[in-house]
Amino acid sequence: MLAGPAVPKVCGVELVELDDVQEAADTIRAMVVRTPLLPSPWSPELWLKPENLQPTGAFKLRGASNAVARLPASRRAAGVVTQSSGNHGQAVAYAARSHGVPCVVVMPDVAGPHKIEATRALGAEVVLVPAADRQTAAEAVAADRGLAMIPPFDHRDVIAGQGTVGLEIADDLAVDLVLVPVGGGGLASGVATAIKARHPGAAVIGVEPALAADAQESLAAGAVRVWPVERTYRTVADGLRTQVSELTLAHLQARLDGIITVTEEEILDTAEAMLREARLVVEPSGAVAAAGYRHHRGELPGGRTVAVVTGGNLAPDLLRRFAAG
């Protein structure tokens, strides 16, 4: 270790760095949409980063594209597998299709038919299993068929890919505050990595549903605190029900300035305002960061703020409800 550069570690975990995020940006450039910052209708100091405009409707495409692209070619050729009931599954399917390699997505048998159909439409084989068996089923498929597992957040290449959201924000604006939703923590880890490296004076604050505030609790405890599924599944923000991992928690501990929570009502109010006032189709999870700004401004530092809008796969019944006003 005498000659090598120092590698920052938190509790023995090697963190993703700006270089990794920049490399990811080069890797995925042709595969994702370079989203602009949109001035928000709610404040001249708030911009939205509309990741709902990605072809699969969510930022997840960035991490999945990077992870699939960085597999050794021979490994990738055999195909990939993941388990997801939502946006990550579609992202891996899309990335696999663009490389022309097979893809299996293990989904819980309670997943909505339109999500199953959307994943199949991207060329993936969907395997339905009881919700509790998802991870073991995916691991079994990986082992049986020799497929590479692409996890939704607990992977350095995924975190680096999600971090490109932060890199683009840093390129576009001398930002003072970035608000980012926290589910598994992959996006928040990557965005905080890019923003803190590029604008060291800017704050990065996570936003969670109060009904799935496991990341806030884990940060306070300094260790991963797992909330039971019965508890996190109460929130309408279905993309944010997952728990942080050791890897993502280490990033959040090192680079996040804080975490605030929003209520279910605040999330739904903001998702509706996105549709009716900002002309954006946004799912509840995607509205969480902007809900933090709209409803908790007093808890936040001031200045030029960006809220990451993570996804737009809004269920048809909620679309109807928001449009009805």
Next chain:
Amino acid sequence: MLAGPAVPKVCGVELVELDDVQEAADTIRAMVVRTPLLPSPWSPELWLKPENLQPTGAFKLRGASNAVARLPASRRAAGVVTQSSGNHGQAVAYAARSHGVPCVVVMPDVAGPHKIEATRALGAEVVLVPAADRQTAAEAVAADRGLAMIPPFDHRDVIAGQGTVGLEIADDLAVDLVLVPVGGGGLASGVATAIKARHPGAAVIGVEPALAADAQESLAAGAVRVWPVERTYRTVADGLRTQVSELTLAHLQARLDGIITVTEEEILDTAEAMLREARLVVEPSGAVAAAGYRHHRGELPGGRTVAVVTGGNLAPDLLRRFAAG
């Protein structure tokens, strides 16, 4: 005239050139959103240029911003005026506000309350007059108060501003075909100017509602053919009911490769698909170019195609209807 460069003219009209569009791009850079190209869900060869993401919900902000910015400072300081029932009025109001100068928007007294409110919310003074008196009323306001008139399309600075849509398309994609809606023809003139200069091999084709096909008829006749208001007002695409001018027709004659028409049903079908399949809130006028692709592909050249999505100010009743499916 001995030493000057040749200026192309059509029937004595001096056309806007690539240089003008490039200058407009520099002028308006900080005032408009640099929209990306979005892969469409309907074909791997179709991309959407989502101008509904502009802060006022339509591409009109580009032309208005350029025209207001290019006024001599002393003239601009006195304020601006325009007549518009829709997106152009909001665009001029937004541009005037960003320069801190007064703005009057003359609107027909039959305009919807939410359009009047949106224009006022941008700081403009709204003057309501009978629809037939709009132009004369706006001219009277301009003369009485010494305000500069910012026309919706019949002006070189407006055409050059709208042309920045084409410049961005040319920067992002080696495009084979661009589909652009035609109302007054300002956008089509500007986009064709930029695309033909940057990708001479690409085709630029206009799309009009069949119920307001005055531009197609004017092109065929080689002269401006005015359709009576009772006729053009039948189309749901309210942004495309206006007539081309001598200035815009000269650009279309010189640079457009053709013009096709779409039915009311095709327009509404596409606006609904934008919401439900592409996660974009799009008004009927904004769906016209994509409707041309979705329903008239056999009439079009093949290859990499961009459809310009011009605006997203969808009336609440249509939003409800599209969301209901």
